Amino acid sequence: MQIAVISDLHLGRRGPTDGFGHDDAEFLGFLSFLEDGFEFVVLLGDIWETLTGTLMGDQAGELKAAQDAHRELAERFRRPKYLQVHGNHDLVSRHFGVPEELTFRADGVRLLFTHGHQGDPLVTERQSASEFGVWLGGWLRRMHLDPVYRLANELDTMRGGFSLDAKRCSFQRAWMGRAANRDVDVMVTGHTHLATRAEHGNRLYLNSGSCSEGQLSYLALDTRRGDYSVHSGY
Numbered sequence: 001m002q003i004a005v006i007s008d009l010h011l012g013r014r015g016p017t018d019g020f021g022h023d024d025a026e027f028l029g030f031l032s033f034l035e036d037g038f039e040f041v042v043l044l045g046d047i048w049e050t051l052t053g054t055l056m057g058d059q060a061g062e063l064k065a066a067q068d069a070h071r072e073l074a075e076r077f078r079r080p081k082y083l084q085v086h087g088n089h090d091l092v093s094r095h096f097g098v099p100e101e102l103t104f105r106a107d108g109v110r111l112l113f114t115h116g117h118q119g120d121p122l123v124t125e126r127q128s129a130s131e132f133g134v135w136l137g138g139w140l141r142r143m144h145l146d147p148v149y150r151l152a153n154e155l156d157t158m159r160g161g162f163s164l165d166a167k168r169c170s171f172q173r174a175w176m177g178r179a180a181n182r183d184v185d186v187m188v189t190g191h192t193h194l195a196t197r198a199e200h201g202n203r204l205y206l207n208s209g210s211c212s213e214g215q216l217s218y219l220a221l222d223t224r225r226g227d228y229s230v231h232s233g234y
């Protein structure tokens with residue numbers, strides 16, 4: 001089976017808090033490229049940004065506003081080729097039937113797809129503090145304090161134990177522990193915005209990186225050939 005994975009688009013209601021940073025028409029071209037080359041396209045969470053409303057707490061309203069602001073993308077994602085899981089920035093999607101994870105077996109390979117915030121202690125143990133931090137970040141951007149916003153994001157990366165170095169990345173180690181417990185061969189997450197491919201013994205960890213802030217990364221999985229690769233641009 002040939003599967004493409006993208007995540008962390010952070011599509012918002014446009015304006016300063018919208019983290020997407022792509023022209024929608026150009027991004028639709030990228031999606032057509034993925035649709036032509038793969039049997040499925042997995043949307044691995046944080047597709048929509050619902051935590052940066054002017055007031056906290058109306059995530060369903062923010063989801064609707066973001067989908068209205070990016071109508072063609074929202075419609076494209078409803079095609080049967082797309083499979084979606086929710087992340088921590090679009091957690092509210094679970095009320096519309098979007099699951100927390102997908103597992104399947106293809107060509108004898110067991111795969112688990114999940115956004116990954118469940119392995120991030122700040123998000124799981126201090127969810128309201130984490131959501132407050134994201135909401136505050138939205139206000140920093142409205143107030144054009146982007147350098148402060150970027151510094152806060154870098155601190156967040158360090159705090160989360162996120163690293164491109166597989167040995168140093170505690171987030172990745174946590175997920176590979178779960179992969180072993182659940183006998184998963186290929187563990188796929190997003191969330192850190194660090195596109196990654198790392199072998200852990202006979203298991204593989206993949207991270208889809210991010211398509212926000214104008215970045216473009218995706219994973220290409222071919223279970224029949226055993227090819228798993230990280231791409232930036234197309």
Ligand SMILES: [Mn+2]
Binds near residue numbers: 088089190
């Ligand atoms: Mn996330």
